[in-house]
Structure formats: structure tokens, C-alpha cells
Amino acid sequence: xxxxxxxxxxxxxxxxxxxxxxxxxxxxxxxxxxxxxxxxxxxxxxxxxxxxxxxxxxxxxxxxxxxxxxxxxxxxxxxxxxxxxxxxxxxxxxxxxxxxxxxxxxxxxxxxxxxxxxxxxxxxxxxxxxxxxxxxxxxxxxxxxxxxxxxxxxxxxxxxxxxxxxxxxxxxxxxxxxxxxxxxxxxxxxxxxxxxxxxxxxxxxxxxxxxxxxxxxxxxxxxxxxxxxxxxxxxxxxxxxxxxxxxxxxxxxxxxxxxxxxxxxxxxx
Ligand SMILES: NC(=O)c1ccc[n+]([C@@H]2O[C@H](COP(=O)([O-])OP(=O)(O)OC[C@H]3O[C@@H](n4cnc5c(N)ncnc54)[C@H](O)[C@@H]3O)[C@@H](O)[C@H]2O)c1
Numbered sequence: 001x002x003x004x005x006x007x008x009x010x011x012x013x014x015x016x017x018x019x020x021x022x023x024x025x026x027x028x029x030x031x032x033x034x035x036x037x038x039x040x041x042x043x044x045x046x047x048x049x050x051x052x053x054x055x056x057x058x059x060x061x062x063x064x065x066x067x068x069x070x071x072x073x074x075x076x077x078x079x080x081x082x083x084x085x086x087x088x089x090x091x092x093x094x095x096x097x098x099x100x101x102x103x104x105x106x107x108x109x110x111x112x113x114x115x116x117x118x119x120x121x122x123x124x125x126x127x128x129x130x131x132x133x134x135x136x137x138x139x140x141x142x143x144x145x146x147x148x149x150x151x152x153x154x155x156x157x158x159x160x161x162x163x164x165x166x167x168x169x170x171x172x173x174x175x176x177x178x179x180x181x182x183x184x185x186x187x188x189x190x191x192x193x194x195x196x197x198x199x200x201x202x203x204x205x206x207x208x209x210x211x212x213x214x215x216x217x218x219x220x221x222x223x224x225x226x227x228x229x230x231x232x233x234x235x236x237x238x239x240x241x242x243x244x245x246x247x248x249x250x251x252x253x254x255x256x257x258x259x260x261x262x263x264x265x266x267x268x269x
Contacts, residue, residue, distance in 0.1 A: 006140070006236035008033035011084040013076065015067050015125055016094030018045035020196030021146060021226045025091055028227030029234065030058030037080050039063045040094070067094045067121030077128040086136035089234055090129035092122040092168075093146040097198050103159040111160055118164035119171075126175060126186075133184055141184035142234050145172050146226075149253050151190050152245050165190075169245045176243030185242040187233050192249025194221035216257060217250040 012029055016022040018040035030036045030053040038053075038060055040046040046062040053060040061083065065076040080087055098106075098114045122145050133141035150158055151165035169188050176186040193214055195207060202210075211220045229248055232238050247253045261268040 002237065004032055004231060004235050004237070007231065007234050009035065010088035010138075010140075010234065011035045011037070011080065011086050012089045012091065012234065013037040013039055013063075013080055013087065013125075013129065014091040014093055015039045015065070015121065017091075018042040018049055020198060021191065021194060021223050022091070022093040023049050024223035024227040025093065025230045026060065027053065028224065028231050030060055031056070032231060034059075034234070035084060036060040037063055037076075039065045039076055041066050067092075067124060068116040070124055073121075073124040073128050077132045081132050081136070086138055087129065087132040088136070088138045088140070089133065089142040089144070090125050091144045091146065091230060092125035092129075094121055095146065095148075095198075098158065098161040100157040102157060106160055114160045115164050115167075118161065119167040122168050123171060126171060130175070130179060130184065134182060139183065140236055140239060141179075141182070142238075143172075143175065143179075143184065143186040144230055144233050145169075145186075145188045147172070147188040147190045147245060149190050149192050149247060149249055151188060152247065153253055172245060173243045180242055183239070185233070185239065187238075187241060187243070188245040189226060189229055189233070190245050190247045190249070190253070191226055192221055192247065192252050194223050194226065196223060215250050215252055219250070221248065221250070 012034050014022050014026050017026040017038040026036050026038050026049055038046050038049050043064050050060040050062045063076045065072040096117045145168050147168040148165040150162040151169040155162045172186050172188040212218045
């Protein structure tokens with residue numbers, strides 16, 4: 001049987017963990033015995049996640065930090081190292097969506113807003129996170145950056161988000177080479193479409209319709225599925241995986257769907 005017990009006792013920070021994919025990763029990590037630092041700008045929801053984890057017998061702490069602010073990220077890392085005496089890994093997950101429009105219609109203010117969270121936030125988490133992992137001298141340190149399919153594919157009307165997420169994948173690949181000699185793995189997870197609050201108030205039926213259009217298996221991803229991949233990447237089972245940008249998207253980035261006679265005899269015969 002595959003054994004994930006190598007993660008037990010590892011200290012990990014997850015940014016943007018008060019909700020959505022970050023919360024799912026935090027819950028999955030805690031269920032598997034990791035010491036979880038739930039970090040977010042949303043103090044109320046972050047504390048709720050910590051409360052839920054503790055109620056199930058897990059170990060978690062909330063740290064308020066805005067990933068755009070260097071001082072916040074540095075203080076968060078310092079606090080964690082002081083509290084736990086080490087840092088094994090960081091999941092740079094906090095991210096925001098951008099409005100959909102062609103590139104020339106974006107403002108410079110919007111560019112700065114999106115990149116400050118989606119790219120600079122990841123850079124800061126890596127910069128101070130790696131420093132702490134190196135100083136902790138842990139065996140099997142890891143960095144996981146939550147990118148997107150927009151980190152590996154172009155997207156119409158999504159130029160800003162796409163460029164920031166491509167930047168995240170670029171940072172991931174380069175850093176994997178920098179830290180391989182120190183046995184720190186650096187990977188990016190590239191989710192397809194998962195039902196979280198990033199989609200705002202879009203009604204369930206609209207999301208289901210959307211899933212039918214964009215996903216080959218016609219369903220949205222379950223945030224728990226991101227948790228499972230993040231658990232594998234944090235474990236000793238994945239020590240030979242680094243510099244990867246891993247899609248988790250039911251195959252939607254694997255190629256385009258071509259209508260064939262097999263599927264559509266009514267129109268192609
Ligand atoms: N849900 C999807 O379909 C999907 C698809 C591809 C990529 N992603 C990426 O996954 C990550 C998580 O997205 P989600 O869907 O869970 O979103 P979400 O909106 O449900 O959760 C994001 C969390 O990040 C926090 N956050 C926002 N700005 C922050 C900041 N400056 N500092 C610290 N925390 C901040 C929010 O408070 C929230 O708790 C993002 O990077 C997103 O781009 C999501």
C-alpha cells in the first residue's frame with residue numbers, strides 16, 4: 001500500500017488557505033499529520049479553518065499575512081520558524097482573478113494589482129520560504145506554487161492573469177534547478193476549473209454548463225483533488241519530481257477536442 005506517512009510532522013505554510021484550494025490543501029495536510037500554518041488576509045475565515053482542523057485532532061495555526069507585502073511574508077516566516085523551530089515547505093497558493101478583456105483594455109493599475117498578488121506574492125513566498133527551509137536543514141524540503149492552466153496555455157481575454165501565472169511557472173522551473181543540489185523540490189500545480197469562491201457568485205447551474213464546455217469529462221474539479229496532488233508532492237514519494245508544471249484538469253490541456261464521426265455520426269456521416 002502506498003504510504004504517505006513521510007509527511008507526518010512536517011511544518012508547512014499555505015498562503016490563501018482561508019478558502020478554496022488553499023483550505024482543501026490545509027485540511028488534507030492536517031489529516032495526514034502535518035503541522036499546518038494557515039495564512040491569509042481573511043482573519044475570520046482563516047481562524048475558522050484552524051478551528052475545524054483542531055476539532056478533527058489536527059495541528060494548525062493562523063498567521064495573517066498579505067502576500068503582496070514583503071514585511072508580512074518575512075514576519076510570517078520568522079514567526080513559523082520561531083514557533084516550530086523549522087520549515088519544511090511552503091505552498092504559494094494565494095491568488096486573485098482578473099477581469100476578462102483584451103490586453104489593450106487593461107489599465108496599468110490592473111496590471112499592478114494582479115501581478116502583485118499572483119506573481120510577486122509567489123516570489124516573496126519562495127524567497128523567504130526557501131531561505132527558512134535551507135536554514136532548517138530539513139531533509140526533503142518542498143515548494144509548491146499554485147499556478148493555473150493559464151500558466152501553460154494562452155487564454156483569450158485573460159492576458160494579465162495568464163502572464164502572471166506563466167511567470168509563476170517560470171519561477172518554479174528556474175528555482176527547481178537552483179535548489180535541486182539542496183534536495184528541495186519546486187513544482188507548480190496547474191488547476192483547470194475548480195468550484196471555489198474565485199468564481200464569485202456564479203450560480204451552480206451556470207458553472208455546470210461552463211464545465212460541460214471546458215472540461216473533457218464535463219465536471220468541475222473538486223478542491224480535495226488538488227489537496228491529494230499537493231500531499232503527494234510534499235511526500236517522500238515525490239522526491240524525484242521537480243521543476244514540473246502539473247496540470248490537473250481532466251485532460252483539457254492535453255489537446256483540442258476534435259468532433260469525430262464516432263461521436264457525432266448525425267453530423268459527420
Ligand atoms: N479555482 C479555480 O478554478 C482555479 C483555477 C486555476 C488556478 N487557481 C488558482 O488557485 C489559487 C487559489 O484559488 P481559489 O480558487 O482557491 O480562490 P479563492 O478565492 O477561493 O481563495 C483564495 C484565497 O486567497 C486569499 N487571498 C487573496 N489575496 C490575498 C493576499 N494578497 N494575501 C494573502 N491571501 C490572499 C483570499 O482571502 C482567499 O482566502 C489561486 O492562485 C488561483 O489563481 C484556481
